[in-house]
Amino acid sequence: MAGFFASYGFSAYSSISTYSALRSPILPAFMPRPGVHQKGWGGPYANNSMFGGIGPDVQRGGSGYRVNNYMNGRWGNDLQIGGNGFGTRNTMVGASGSDRQIGGGFGTQNIFRPGTGNNVVTTRPGSNNYVDLSTFDNKYGNNIVNGAAGRTTVNVSNYRGDNTILNLNKNDTIQYNPFTGINPNVTVNGNPRYQPLFII
Numbered sequence: 001m002a003g004f005f006a007s008y009g010f011s012a013y014s015s016i017s018t019y020s021a022l023r024s025p026i027l028p029a030f031m032p033r034p035g036v037h038q039k040g041w042g043g044p045y046a047n048n049s050m051f052g053g054i055g056p057d058v059q060r061g062g063s064g065y066r067v068n069n070y071m072n073g074r075w076g077n078d079l080q081i082g083g084n085g086f087g088t089r090n091t092m093v094g095a096s097g098s099d100r101q102i103g104g105g106f107g108t109q110n111i112f113r114p115g116t117g118n119n120v121v122t123t124r125p126g127s128n129n130y131v132d133l134s135t136f137d138n139k140y141g142n143n144i145v146n147g148a149a150g151r152t153t154v155n156v157s158n159y160r161g162d163n164t165i166l167n168l169n170k171n172d173t174i175q176y177n178p179f180t181g182i183n184p185n186v187t188v189n190g191n192p193r194y195q196p197l198f199i200i
Contacts, residue, residue, distance in 0.1 A: 040069045061090045118142045123150040133159045157197050168192040
């Protein structure tokens with residue numbers, strides 16, 4: 001039975017549907033596969049966890065009422081698209097970077113954790129978004145955050161990446177470490193609010 005799921009592109013630890021059957025070789029489920037196309041189940045209260053292959057992968061969250069989508073690109077060069085629906089929560093982890101992450105639409109909550117660098121994050125109207133650039137994973141920079149659609153909070157505390165552009169508006173917020181300030185390599189377009197984070 002395990003061989004059946006592995007051969008048709010199903011991960012042993014994800015409850016997803018995928019379109020990768022004809023494009024992926026037959027490999028054990030624990031091994032990373034070449035680029036896969038994964039789509040989460042829709043409907044109310046669905047829970048989807050997706051883990052990409054070697055890449056490039058396409059991961060699409062399921063849509064519906066209060067759907068929970070978790071997408072992890074793992075090896076980079078991926079496209080992640082959040083599901084739609086009121087109360088739907090999309091968590092997108094870029095891992096190795098060079099990813100494009102697009103949030104869900106009206107009424108969704110989206111958490112973006114871009115990878116090591118060279119990422120583009122895009123929000124959609126009517127959504128609530130959190131972009132975390134504060135982790136060590138973002139050390140290489142070259143990120144673009146298009147957060148003006150919807151309400152977006154970007155955490156740049158301790159961010160040391162280069163050549164990063166934040167396109168925001170007055171409804172958005174930049175969180176930063178007041179003791180170290182904001183990385184001068186971060187360019188802010190628009191008029192967002194600034195919120196100091198006192199990190200111990």
